[in-house]
Amino acid sequence: MSHAQAPARRSPSTLRGASLPSWSPWAIAGGSILLGIGISAAAGLDSKIQWALIAGILYLLATFGFAARVEGGRQAKDRIATSLVWTAFVVAVIPLVSLIWVTVARGVKVLDFYFLTHSMGVVADTEPGGGIYHAILGSIEQVGLATLIGAPIGVLTAIYLVEYGRGKLARAVTFFVDVMTGIPSIVAGLFILSIMLMFDMQPFGFAGSLALAILMMPVVVRSTEEMLKLVPNELREASLALGVPKYRTILKVVLPTCIGGITTGIMLAIARIAGETAPVLLLVFGNPFINANPFEGAQASLPLYIYQQFSNSAGSGAAFDRAWAASLTLIAFVMILNLVARAIARWKAPKTGR
Incomplete structure (x- = not known):
């Protein structure tokens, strides 16, 4: 009669392939911004919008390239889709934040209790004073x-x-x-x-x-x-x-x-x-x-x-x-x-x- 053998230890699963580290999106974004600023400065572009567009395109291309090389084409497509969603989110948020920032920065100059509790009355539009x-x-x-x-x-x-x-x-x-x-x-x-x-x-x-x-x-x-x-x-x-x-x-x-x-x-x-x-x-x-x-x-x-x-x-x-x-x-x-x-x-x- 044979003795029962102890169960063999399971080796760790090797089904999961290589993946980019968690900090890679931030590193790619930082490198894309620096490279975008360098390309824009070398090309003589003065508009910050052009700088942002170049940096965004470089970020998407770099993300796809690194992900395809390390993780494979399927995961690279997933990462590029996620990057497009985040890029669209940033593009939508920037004008809103900019609008609020400019409105607050310029609106606080005369916004006070007097401004809120008085009307224009006899104050001319070219004169200071008055309220809303x-x-x-x-x-x-x-x-x-x-x-x-x-x-x-x-x-x-x-x-x-x-x-x-x-x-x-x-x-x-x-x-x-x-x-x-x-x-x-x-x-x-x-x-x-x-x-x-x-x-x-x-x-x-x-x-x-x-x-x-x-x-x-x-x-x-x-x-x-x-x-x-x-x-x-x-x-x-x-x-x-x-x-x-x-x-x-x-x-x-x-x-x-x-x-x-x-x-x-x-x-x-x-x-x-x-x-x-x-x-x-x-x-x-x-x-x-x-x-x-x-x-x-x-x-x-x-x-x-x-x-x-x-x-x-x-x-x-x-x-x-x-x-x-x-x-x-x-x-x-x-x-x-x-x-x-x-x-x-x-x-x-x-x-x-x-």
């Missing part, structure tokens, strides 16, 4: 009224298209929503202006709100429609099986489930209309004094204030600084709206039990 309180007040009122008009109509339209819409009417509504999505802002302003001319009306803030609501509605409809489609049909069917009417199913089950996405879509629509200048220029006309009544008289807004100050600055001077400070304020205004939307979405999100 009247423009902030006008923007809040105009965008707020546009939201009160456009958001409910957009949400209700999306509910109809997803929950009730069938036949020719639903197809017609979908078609016109698609058309309205691509309407230039100046067209919406001209539409409201034609109505004002018919009734011999003077510029006032609410007219701008109507044009902004027209621009806002298709964005709200599309975003809300997509959020409603993400709600599982099983939730609707379970509610209906318990005898709950359809309207209560929508109010108590469907909408609370996707309230976060709906709120985010509304905030995106608000961010889109908050920077519109053309409708406000046509319908609101601007006002250097404080006008808290959007239903009577011309009124200011932040985008219109920026346009007027920059057009009167000739590229420098006090008006130029005020334009950049107002731009920074508008960016902060949109950022605050997004933070509020996230807070509301988290607060109203459906709670899951442990």
